[in-house]
Amino acid sequence: MKRVDLKKILKRVEKPSRYIGNELNTTHKDTRSVDLIRYAHCFPDLYEIGMSHLGSHILYNSINLDEDIFCERVYAPALDMEEQMRENNIGLFALESREEIRYFDFVAFTLQYEMCYTNILNMMDLAGIPKLRTDRKNGDPFIMVGGSCAYNSEPLSDFVDIVVLGEGEELNLEVINEYKKWIREKPYENGKNREDFYQRIVGIDGVYIPSYYEFEYYEDGMIKEFNKINPIAPDKVRKRIINDMDRVEYPEKLIVPYIETVHDRIVLELFRGCTRGCRFCQAGMIYRPIREKSFERLKEIVNNMIDNTGYDEISLSSLSTSDYSAIDDITDYLVDNFADENIGVSLPSLRLDNFSMELAEKVQQVRKTGLTFAPEAGTQRMRNVINKGVHENDLYDALSKAFSMGWHSVKLYFMIGLPTETYEDLDGIRELAYQAIDVYKEINGPRLGGKFNVTVSTSTFVPKPFTPFQWHGQDTNQMVKDKQNYLKDRLKHGCIKYAYHDSQTSLMEAVFARGDRRLGKVLLDAYNMGAKFDGWGQHFNLEIWLKAMEKNNLDPSFYAHRQREYDEKFPWDHVDVGVTKEFLIRENELAKQATETKDCRGGCNACGVNTNDIGRGLC
Structure with missing residues (x-):
């Protein structure tokens, strides 16, 4: 050019x-x-x-x-x-x-x-x-x-x-x-x-x-x-995985953009994989087994990245960052060595059940970054269904610690439309939001003033391949809208802000997530009719997609809303991610009983990765 x-x-x-x-x-x-x-x-x-x-x-x-x-x-x-x-x-x-x-x-x-x-x-x-x-x-x-x-x-x-x-x-x-x-x-x-x-x-x-x-x-x-x-x-x-995370190359000379990007900071990857087993989470299944970088390797990487970029924030990245076995060591090192240079540390994926006051105190020494927790569901029954591993007292304890340390706002992420969800589970979202307000009053007195706020954010459940919920249907657009409106009415409070994801894009996400080869013609027709940047709400046009589906004699509900049987063949059955279908079926049945499966760091849950050539000996 x-x-x-x-x-x-x-x-x-x-x-x-x-x-x-x-x-x-x-x-x-x-x-x-x-x-x-x-x-x-x-x-x-x-x-x-x-x-x-x-x-x-x-x-x-x-x-x-x-x-x-x-x-x-x-x-x-x-x-x-x-x-x-x-x-x-x-x-x-x-x-x-x-x-x-x-x-x-x-x-x-x-x-x-x-x-x-x-x-x-x-x-x-x-x-x-x-x-x-x-x-x-x-x-x-x-x-x-x-x-x-x-x-x-x-x-x-x-x-x-x-x-x-x-x-x-x-x-x-x-x-x-x-x-x-x-x-x-x-x-x-x-x-x-x-x-x-x-x-x-x-x-x-x-x-x-x-x-x-x-x-x-x-x-x-x-x-x-x-x-x-x-x-x-x-x-x-x-699938292919990297066995030794210490030997794999990592971008120690991170490209520094001229303009602000979504994540404008050093990203330090601690480990890959996850042992928690949330039943809606595709990443937690397809990225198994868990493989950590050593503390010594992380020190080497972060020193080089700071020298080569000039960034003033380090984000510790993994699917569940606070589960890293040496999390205290790495945060101590980062704070002790870089706080005087005004380089902060952020932990983007904190869990309610292992929120550490000591860890939070360390990372806020330079600047107090946002505090975000993801209960995912409003009731204990629903959290057991999805195997979140978070219990009633975890949110109270985490919020008490955070507000005692000076935080004046919190973001709570939930998912709606999950399998077996009822309106009582939606009421639980409201109760957790109001519980946050009550905890803040306990710590700081009854007058809230204008500085405290709770952001409640909900996304729509999308069934994904290689998860225990891959057999479940997604809520229809109308069902999702009804639930969003129900929550809007019940979250009306001066200190609560409610944000939610558009249900129409979630519909097409579900169609393509579980779709087959026939959707190629739909995709091409939609593109020829003007579809692009569909992940951006201002550009997405559902009518284009519905016309493209109709032109090819396909129904979006067939892909998104239909419940699947265990003996149905999937378009991805010829792909081996290590996790067996038998394990996913077993987890789906436990979900129906609202029964938890423990974190596999405490004992193997026989997902298949440890006996498969992909991950044998790594768990």
């Missing part, structure tokens, strides 16, 4: 810093090298969102360590930038080289949210890359996807060439390095085609080639058979 073209259009867009690149700690390589493998790491959302995604930074760093591979970043341009690009015939380009990605070897998308799928098609269209896999020819980039949504990538199977399942630091490099060897054999000049490369990589653990499989359906729409159409493809594709 010509520099003059970029200057011309950036004067006409809202945030030009999204598109200029050259931020501190970016990587640059000589693109004139004929042997350089070009890899576009694409995040199908705005720069501010993508730059806050830790996994993207990790892959960018680990891939660029190979001198023969140039990994560059690409984000979805905002609508004003897209308009300028189309008017000026500018193809989608990578930030580092500003060269069009249609000429790259790989164009890889991170799948973190189902409502970004139309952005993937839009980015391919902006790049001039044929959207349908069957339309791409020799010399076109290979379209690759990975991330949490890739565990059911079937709705995207018409568009992608390669799916990588699991943690990508090693897996992605194995695929690229195999391509490096393959392309140097000049395959296209020797009569070979793209299919030849698929055959080279299909045997790599974690690689799924959608074109090697097909589905048959019953007349009622359910899956009849899943068949391999290439005998060399595995019967089940097994």
Whole structure:
């Protein structure tokens, strides 16, 4: 792309810093090298969102360590930038080289949210890359996807060439390095085609080639058979994990953006996986087993990150940060060594049942960050159903500690529409919000004044693959709206703010989360009718999606609202995440009885990971 073209259009867009690149700690390589493998790491959302995604930074760093591979970043341009690009015939380009990605070897998308799928098609269209896999020819980039949504990538199977399942630091490099060897054999000049490369990589653990499989359906729409159409493809594709978290590469030179992003701070990953077993939580199942970084390695990483970035906040990141076995050691170290430099520490995922006053006191020495807890449900019965592991006195104890230490506000996160939920469970949300007010009065006196507030936030339950609740239906839009209105009426108080998530986007999220290959035509039709940035409420248009579903004789309720039987075949049954279906069924039955399963750190719950080749010996 010509520099003059970029200057011309950036004067006409809202945030030009999204598109200029050259931020501190970016990587640059000589693109004139004929042997350089070009890899576009694409995040199908705005720069501010993508730059806050830790996994993207990790892959960018680990891939660029190979001198023969140039990994560059690409984000979805905002609508004003897209308009300028189309008017000026500018193809989608990578930030580092500003060269069009249609000429790259790989164009890889991170799948973190189902409502970004139309952005993937839009980015391919902006790049001039044929959207349908069957339309791409020799010399076109290979379209690759990975991330949490890739565990059911079937709705995207018409568009992608390669799916990588699991943690990508090693897996992605194995695929690229195999391509490096393959392309140097000049395959296209020797009569070979793209299919030849698929055959080279299909045997790599974690690689799924959608074109090697097909589905048959019953007349009622359910899956009849899943068949391999290439005998060399595995019967089940097994996810990949990193065994040793101390040896894996980590971005110690984190890219520092020019503009504020969603998570504008150092992110220090403590461990991967979770042992809690919340029954609605996909991440808690697919990222097993738990693997920690050592305290010594974390010290090394954080010292380098501070030296290389200049950030004044460190966020300790994991699915359940306070469960890290050396949490006291790492917080002591961070406060003792960096508080005098005005570098603060935040703990974004505190649990009510192990909230530590000592820990909170340490992290607030520099600045008092927000205090957020997630009871998830309003009653003890409901928390037992979802296996949250939080009990009646935990919230009282945590709030008492927090308010005694000077906090004047708290955010409480809940989920509505969970399996077996009743309106009594919604009443429990109100009671917990009012309990927070009562606890504050106990600590600070009866007069609340204007400084105290409780934010109650609810999201809508979306059944996800590989969870005990994958068989349950989602509440209809009307049921969700009724529950939201019920809570609005009961949370009317000067100190309470109620925020809730739009139920219409949750409907389509559920459709694509549990969807099959037939949704590819729906996705393409919706895109052609104008759907994009569907995760943003101001851009989402449910009518477009309903028209696209109707055009293809599909019903959103079939995917989102229907209860599934245990013997039904799922679109993701050919993927092995380590956790067995038998374990998920057992957990679902325990949920119906409102019976908890204990944290597996206290004893194995036989989820399957410890006896599977994926995680044997790591639990």
